[in-house]
Amino acid sequence: MTADAAGPRERYRAQVRAEIKAKAWEQIATAGASGLSLNAIARQLGMSGPALYRYFSGRDDLITELVRDGYRSLADTFRAAADAGADLPGLARALRGWALEDPQRYFLVYGTPVPGYRAPDDITAIAREIMAVLLDVCAAERPRGASPDAFETHLADHRAWAGDHPAPPSVLRRALAFWTRLHGVLSLELAGHFTGMGFDAELLFTAEAAGPADGR
Amino acid sequence: MTADAAGPRERYRAQVRAEIKAKAWEQIATAGASGLSLNAIARQLGMSGPALYRYFSGRDDLITELVRDGYRSLADTFRAAADAGADLPGLARALRGWALEDPQRYFLVYGTPVPGYRAPDDITAIAREIMAVLLDVCAAERPRGASPDAFETHLADHRAWAGDHPAPPSVLRRALAFWTRLHGVLSLELAGHFTGMGFDAELLFTAEAAGPADGR
DNA sequence: CATTTTAGTTATAGCTTCTAACTCAAGCGA
DNA sequence: TCGCTTGAGTTAGAAGCTATAACTAAAATG
Numbered sequence: 247m248t249a250d251a252a253g254p255r256e257r258y259r260a261q262v263r264a265e266i267k268a269k270a271w272e273q274i275a276t277a278g279a280s281g282l283s284l285n286a287i288a289r290q291l292g293m294s295g296p297a298l299y300r301y302f303s304g305r306d307d308l309i310t311e312l313v314r315d316g317y318r319s320l321a322d323t324f325r326a327a328a329d330a331g332a333d334l335p336g337l338a339r340a341l342r343g344w345a346l347e348d349p350q351r352y353f354l355v356y357g358t359p360v361p362g363y364r365a366p367d368d369i370t371a372i373a374r375e376i377m378a379v380l381l382d383v384c385a386a387e388r389p390r391g392a393s394p395d396a397f398e399t400h401l402a403d404h405r406a407w408a409g410d411h412p413a414p415p416s417v418l419r420r421a422l423a424f425w426t427r428l429h430g431v432l433s434l435e436l437a438g439h440f441t442g443m444g445f446d447a448e449l450l451f452t453a454e455a456a457g458p459a460d461g462r
Numbered sequence: 463m464t465a466d467a468a469g470p471r472e473r474y475r476a477q478v479r480a481e482i483k484a485k486a487w488e489q490i491a492t493a494g495a496s497g498l499s500l501n502a503i504a505r506q507l508g509m510s511g512p513a514l515y516r517y518f519s520g521r522d523d524l525i526t527e528l529v530r531d532g533y534r535s536l537a538d539t540f541r542a543a544a545d546a547g548a549d550l551p552g553l554a555r556a557l558r559g560w561a562l563e564d565p566q567r568y569f570l571v572y573g574t575p576v577p578g579y580r581a582p583d584d585i586t587a588i589a590r591e592i593m594a595v596l597l598d599v600c601a602a603e604r605p606r607g608a609s610p611d612a613f614e615t616h617l618a619d620h621r622a623w624a625g626d627h628p629a630p631p632s633v634l635r636r637a638l639a640f641w642t643r644l645h646g647v648l649s650l651e652l653a654g655h656f657t658g659m660g661f662d663a664e665l666l667f668t669a670e671a672a673g674p675a676d677g678r
Numbered sequence: 679c680a681t682t683t684t685a686g687t688t689a690t691a692g693c694t695t696c697t698a699a700c701t702c703a704a705g706c707g708a
Numbered sequence: 709t710c711g712c713t714t715g716a717g718t719t720a721g722a723a724g725c726t727a728t729a730a731c732t733a734a735a736a737t738g
Contacts, residue, residue, distance in 0.1 A: 253736075254735090255685095255736070259685090275577075276577060277576075278575075278577050280496045280576065281576070285724080285725065295687095295726090296687080296726095296728080297687075299726095300684080305727090353574040358574040358653065360493075361493060361494050361566065362493075370658070395672070397666050397668075400662060404661040406660040407659030407660055427646050429649070430646025430649075433645070433646070434572070434642055434645060437575045442586070444621075444623055445617060446616060449612060449613045450613050453614075458674030469705075471705070471716095475715095500694085500695070500696090501695080509716090511719095512696075512697080513718075515695095515696070515697085517716095
């Protein structure tokens with residue numbers, strides 16, 4: 247996509263960057279984002295400390311890059327599922343699979359934010375992309391004959407976030423509920439808040455994914 | 463409660479511990495848990511570095527103590543609301559108020575966990591206490607005539623987490639949905655994932671708190 | 679072939695957590 | 709009231725971290 251056929255210098259540079267990110271993901275998976283150490287990565291790569299600053303301007307820059315890749319990965323997963331004709335439960339399965347694949351990646355995207363942090367614009371653009379797929383799949387769903395609640399009415403004239411998507415408020419409402427409910431189950435499960443409670447978190451997840459129209 | 467009338471030594475010690483924790487909460491509120499620095503706290507208190515180790519065995523110990531206080535605070539908030547006769551929406555309001563009061567405290571309790579971490583038993587006991595209040599309030603609610611879904615059936619013989627609470631599976635199901643759905647909205651809101659989307663997060667929250675029986 | 683670019687180095691500043699050894703004052707029993 | 713003991717706070721220092729500066733050496737480019 248972006249100038250793929252560059253000189254050998256660029257090629258090498260891109261490869262080292264990728265290796266750094268790979269090691270960073272390993273560290274994050276085992277120690278969380280707060281445990282990520284540039285020095286440790288450098289050691290693992292056989293180079294010494296400050297060399298990494300040739301590739302990333304600092305720890306924050308590296309983490310931001312990982313967050314970006316996390317969003318990108320989820321957006322691609324969603325896009326692929328939707329293109330394969332997934333319905334809403336199918337999208338939910340894709341989300342759950344993606345989350346369980348690397349819990350810390352999920353938390354990097356949807357977890358505790360650092361108070362001052364503001365995500366760069368291109369990342370929020372990917373977030374919108376994810377939401378767009380969700381809206382598409384929601385819109386394709388057979389409408390549920392539910393009477394609109396107060397929030398759905400509110401959405402009728404607060405739909406800026408949906409961009410120019412033509413979905414009616416009921417679909418917007420459904421998409422938001424889908425997102426927040428699945429995140430609720432998933433984040434608590436991944437954080438270990440269900441451990442020792444003895445029930446099957448996946449059943450809860452799929453029940454929430456099915457939505458309330460099954461009688462709940 | 464715990465040996466209140468102790469010698470002046472103990473009294474002083476307890477007060478300094480409290481001051482340390484107060485400064486720690488300030489730091490966490492402005493910089494997050496990852497930005498908490500023992501040295502900085504010591505500086506603010508006019509004492510120098512290692513003095514803090516007389517009061518806490520290390521950074522992790524201090525943070526664990528703060529987590530404990532966070533849980534305790536939420537449990538007390540819930541208990542107070544329930545004792546004041548709050549129904550489920552009332553409990554939801556209490557939760558939201560508690561969360562907005564100090565978002566980073568919410569994340570300390572329900573946010574991204576550090577991979578290896580296992581909460582001490584007395585903290586999980588408080589978590590059960592919170593769940594017990596929730597179950598009580600759910601049980602007092604007028605039952606919704608909803609046909610049980612697969613997860614509710616599953617709960618019928620996976621109810622260990624409810625302790626000896628006599629609530630039927632439908633109530634357990636409602637309590638879990640209440641918890642996960644409100645956490646879903648709240649954590650995304652506090653993490654800033656709704657900023658720029660233009661809708662009123664509080665309306666979404668109360669809609670989710672009202673539950674699906676309003677037609678959704 | 680000479681020049682420029684740049685990847686990687688070491689040295690260093692300044693921060694962190696945390697341990698060790700020490701000082702000195704306050705509390706307490708006789 | 710005296711003397712001993714406990715313990716709060718100190719400085720020193722080890723080991724780690726991020727990040728910058730200055731330098732070396734190798735590779736790409738004119």
